[in-house]
Amino acid sequence: MTFRATHLLGIEGLGQDEIQEILDLADQYVDFNRGPVKHSDRLGGRTQINMFFEASTRTQASFEIAGKRLGADVMNMGVQASSVKKGETLIDTALTLNAMRPDLLVVRHPHSGAVALLAQKVNCAVLNAGDGRHEHPTQALLDALTIRRSKGRLHRLSIAICGDIAHSRVARSNILLLGRMENRVRLVGPPTLMPSGAQDWGVEVFDDMSEGLRDVDVVMMLRLQKERMDGAFIPSEREYYHRYGLDAEKLAHAKPDAIVMHPGPMNRGVEIDGTLADDINRSVIQDQVEMGVAVRMAAMDLLMRNREARPGAIYA
Numbered sequence: 001m002t003f004r005a006t007h008l009l010g011i012e013g014l015g016q017d018e019i020q021e022i023l024d025l026a027d028q029y030v031d032f033n034r035g036p037v038k039h040s041d042r043l044g045g046r047t048q049i050n051m052f053f054e055a056s057t058r059t060q061a062s063f064e065i066a067g068k069r070l071g072a073d074v075m076n077m078g079v080q081a082s083s084v085k086k087g088e089t090l091i092d093t094a095l096t097l098n099a100m101r102p103d104l105l106v107v108r109h110p111h112s113g114a115v116a117l118l119a120q121k122v123n124c125a126v127l128n129a130g131d132g133r134h135e136h137p138t139q140a141l142l143d144a145l146t147i148r149r150s151k152g153r154l155h156r157l158s159i160a161i162c163g164d165i166a167h168s169r170v171a172r173s174n175i176l177l178l179g180r181m182e183n184r185v186r187l188v189g190p191p192t193l194m195p196s197g198a199q200d201w202g203v204e205v206f207d208d209m210s211e212g213l214r215d216v217d218v219v220m221m222l223r224l225q226k227e228r229m230d231g232a233f234i235p236s237e238r239e240y241y242h243r244y245g246l247d248a249e250k251l252a253h254a255k256p257d258a259i260v261m262h263p264g265p266m267n268r269g270v271e272i273d274g275t276l277a278d279d280i281n282r283s284v285i286q287d288q289v290e291m292g293v294a295v296r297m298a299a300m301d302l303l304m305r306n307r308e309a310r311p312g313a314i315y316a
């Protein structure tokens, strides 16, 4: 096994071979999930706690289904109803949960770096389900699996990531992963939504959709993440849709077989045309959701194998 990590905190620490190993195992879980009996005992007897300090629909559901299909006992901690509301710190919450001896802790938190900090305080495997605008590794892995299955490879592709790059952990994790697998990554969006220093990330930067999408294999759209904006970054949603919203006309600049992706939740008529999002000949948005379950099963399976291989190890 090449995947040696004890936590999954980001794409940053992963090598090509480790990414490949997760995706190869995830491919097997896709077949498993399409079969009639969606239950294994791979994580039988294990306790998985999902701790979401930020709203989530698909990521939380996906981690819950993934754990249950592998036979783990899954608990969703409702942060709204927990002692966090009474002022308990993240670390105290983590230590309390740790004392209950979970094996896997899945955490989403609004602050960048919070999940890594927490991982230092507990002795179970921690999976980052999104920390602020920093990283969202399982999203990048499920996007990679979707691309690999659709295009037949995950290297030497031209991929445009479009929209609100500045506030997006999805963009950051994808830039790292797609770059590591030797693809050409383009960032397309208004200068106000482009992080400073983006030019130094080994990507090409465009502020015009027709130029940015020219001849790409993959178009990845992002939501305007208003919850992370402090002020106005665009003149109006109407204007934004006109210039940056993906519709058939703008997509025509990409390769004729280019696929359309979106991590969800989608704002139809803001960053993407609703009809295009539903067009099964171009959009792989539902495939992304399906791949999400398989990738999370693979990631939890591999982390547990590492833990089993090193019983009693202190996780750092």
Ligand code: NCD
Pocket (backbone or CB within 6 Å): 058, 059, 130, 136, 139, 169, 170, 222, 223, 225, 263, 264, 265
């Ligand atoms: C993304 C997230 O939460 O970072 N969604 C997701 O996990 N599917 C993207 C977003 O919120 O726009």
